[in-house]
Amino acid sequence: MRLKKFGRTGLFVSELCLGTMTFGGEGEFWGKIGTTQQADAERLIGRALDAGINFIDTADVYSAGLSEHITGQALKNLKVPRENVVVATKVYGETGTKTANSRGMSRYHIMDGVKASLQRLQLDHIDLYQIHAFDPATPIEEAVRAMDDLVRQGHVRYVGVSNWAAWQIMKAIGISERLGLARFESLQAYYTIANRDLERELVPMLQSEQVGLMVWSPLAGGLLSGKFGRHVPEDAAAGSRRAVFDFPPVNADRAYDCIEVMHGMAKSRDVSVAQIALAWLLHQKAVTSVIVGAKRIEQLDDNLAACKVDLTADELAALDKVSALPPEYPGWMFTRQGEVRRNQLAQAR
Numbered sequence: 392m393r394l395k396k397f398g399r400t401g402l403f404v405s406e407l408c409l410g411t412m413t414f415g416g417e418g419e420f421w422g423k424i425g426t427t428q429q430a431d432a433e434r435l436i437g438r439a440l441d442a443g444i445n446f447i448d449t450a451d452v453y454s455a456g457l458s459e460h461i462t463g464q465a466l467k468n469l470k471v472p473r474e475n476v477v478v479a480t481k482v483y484g485e486t487g488t489k490t491a492n493s494r495g496m497s498r499y500h501i502m503d504g505v506k507a508s509l510q511r512l513q514l515d516h517i518d519l520y521q522i523h524a525f526d527p528a529t530p531i532e533e534a535v536r537a538m539d540d541l542v543r544q545g546h547v548r549y550v551g552v553s554n555w556a557a558w559q560i561m562k563a564i565g566i567s568e569r570l571g572l573a574r575f576e577s578l579q580a581y582y583t584i585a586n587r588d589l590e591r592e593l594v595p596m597l598q599s600e601q602v603g604l605m606v607w608s609p610l611a612g613g614l615l616s617g618k619f620g621r622h623v624p625e626d627a628a629a630g631s632r633r634a635v636f637d638f639p640p641v642n643a644d645r646a647y648d649c650i651e652v653m654h655g656m657a658k659s660r661d662v663s664v665a666q667i668a669l670a671w672l673l674h675q676k677a678v679t680s681v682i683v684g685a686k687r688i689e690q691l692d693d694n695l696a697a698c699k700v701d702l703t704a705d706e707l708a709a710l711d712k713v714s715a716l717p718p719e720y721p722g723w724m725f726t727r728q729g730e731v732r733r734n735q736l737a738q739a740r
Contacts, residue, residue: 392443392698395679398576398603400549402518404477406673406698408446408605409439409691410684414461415454423636425686433465435691440469442695446477448579448605448682450523451508452484463512473514479605480508481553481579483523496526498537505546520547521579525555531563532570539572551577553607557592564600577603577679581639583611584653584671584714585646591722594677603679609672610665611641614650617657617664621647645714652713656706662696669697671710 394403413425414432427435436447449462459480466476482504485493492499501522508517520541522534541547552560552575560575567574578597580589582604597604610616613633621644653667660667672681685691702710716722 392695394445397549397679399601400576400603402477402549404446404680405444406678406680407439407444407669407695408448408479408680408682409436409444410607410682411447411449411458411462412453413684413686414449415457417454417457421454424632425684427461427686429461429464429468431686432461433468434688435685436462436465436471437469438688438691439695440471440476444695445475446479446680448479449512450481450484451486451504451511452481452523456486456507456511459508459511463514467513477518478512478514479519479521479551480512480517481521481523482508483526495529496522496524496534496537497529498533501534501537501541505541509546516546516548518548519551519577520549521551521553521577522555523553525552525559531559532566535563535566535572535575536570538575539567542573549573549576551575551579551603551605553579554581557596560593560602561596561600564602575602577605579605579607579682581608582606582672582675582678583609583615584668584710585611585615585641585649586639587714587716590716591719597677604677606672606678606681608639609669609681609683611646612636612638614641614646615653615665615668617650617654619647620650620654649710649714652709656702656709660700662700663693665693666697666700667702669694670700670702671707673697674702674707 393406395406397404413427416422416426447462449458451459482501483494483496486507487493494500505520520538538550542550550573555578560578564574578593580593582589613631616631618631619633650664653664657664657667669681672678683694685694
């Protein structure tokens with residue numbers, strides 16, 4: 392398990408991060424994601440830590456706080472030294488009484504949210520605290536100031552965001568630099584070989600500003616697990632999360648094209664399609680850590696094995712070709728107008 396530098400910070404995290412969205416299963420919605428309870432969660436966390444994972448991601452909204460509770464109790468029951476694990480959680484959604492102010496990224500909600508998360512996790516600080524979504528009702532400066540206060544108070548070590556646009560993150564970074572506040576050091580975003588949309592705006596911004604990238608749903612909700620395909624019978628994927636919860640949205644034809652190419656690579660290497668999909672992400676320079684979730688030890692072991700899959704240049708080229716984004720303005724104009732200068736820059740190196 393390789394360790395990666397977390398953005399521009401001095402923190403190092405494992406290239407795979409254990410996601411806990413399957414923990415709890417509280418309510419109809421989260422029951423579709425997973426119903427992992429305390430004993431099984433402890434086995435999963437124990438196996439992940441033994442494999443070299445030092446990074447765990449959860450959120451206050453997962454199973455209405457139950458995921459955080461299970462995660463914190465597991466770390467306590469397993470007697471995991473605090474310095475051995477980087478714990479990340481998120482704030483934005485409702486976890487208790489539904490009121491006008493029990494959601495969003497307002498100072499009001501953030502300050503209440505961190506106290507509740509610390510209590511559920513049974514921790515004295517959160518290593519990475521992330522705003523789970525963009526709130527159009529709250530000024531970005533209000534959220535940035537609130538998160539900075541949490542860092543200064545010692546409740547939080549680093550701050551980040553999830554599911555934000557490039558311009559929103561850049562505006563927040565600009566505010567942080569102008570006011571001398573803690574800046575957002577990471578983005579948690581959806582990224583798979585079948586959905587490379589963030590490469591248009593977000594990846595260039597992340598690389599320019601040295602912001603870390605955590606990838607959620609790297610198998611597109613199970614679509615890239617190998618159970619699905621253009622010619623695979625519908626009942627073959629019975630029991631898969633994707634079969635009952637069709638999320639995140641995917642262009643099926645493009646995804647199946649990718650799956651067909653990955654099937655060939657997986658067969659020649661005697662590995663799973665999921666391992667090829669995860670390995671492709673691990674080869675992307677912008678990626679800091681890939682979040683993997685599992686309901687069973689066997690699933691986790693299969694995901695962990697992706698770290699050992701070293702794709703060749705030819706394989707990466709084949710995967711890049713089949714998954715390439717269609718041209719879109721202004722991207723195609725950048726390519727056209729910038730070609731001479733890119734070649735000039737390459738020769739100067």
